[in-house]
Amino acid sequence: MEEIKDKKQDFRNQMAERLGALSDKVFLEKQQIVVDKLFDFANFIEAKIALLYLNGHWEIDTRLILQRALDMGKIIVLPVRAREKPRVMLYKIDAPARDIITDSEGQPVPDTSRCKKVPIDCIDIAVIPGLAFDEKGGRIGLGDGYYDYLIPKLPATARKVAVALEDQMVPAVPMESHDKYVDIIITDTRVIYKI
Secondary structure, three states: HHHHHHHHHHHHHHHHHHHHHHHHHHHHHHHHHHHHHHHHHHHHHHHHHEEOOOOOOOOOOHHHHHHHHHOOOEEEEEEEEEEOOOOOOEEEEEHHHEEEEEEEOOOEEEEOOOOOOHHHOOOOEEEEEEEEEEOOOOOOOOOOOOOHHHHHHHOOOOOOEEEEEEHEEEOOOOOOOOOOOOEEOOOOOOOOEEE
């Protein structure tokens, strides 16, 4: 168990080095390709209610997705971590500039005082963050297990899609029994369906 945790941390460090070696220009160009491919992706086009995330460092910038998806008429939902159960609550975002605030830890989050709660069983597609992925849908996130908790709560019909640079793909992600897979990975060079 400890050995796998160490391997995951090694992957996180390797990704930080690999992505840090890209120039800002290259990173932004590749990121834009990924975002454009998401908007051309049939499952995303057909989805009415999309669960997104507010990105951390080295993750695809979802602010590029938020407003564009709202302009398409999609209902956008963002998760909020809760200290107590349920661990995750979902909130509808209507106007990112108004509905997203900074929490006490300096992280962007939905303003729960103004945004409406959304039941998880309403989600049509979930865009899942991560730092490293493999072709089987394995993923390594930031290490808090937040999405490993969230993914199995999503409806079986909801597609779990990761957006990432091809540079974030690895031969095999070390997985533990509680780790959850994504169905599809959209990179700047291909779309990978879990095999």
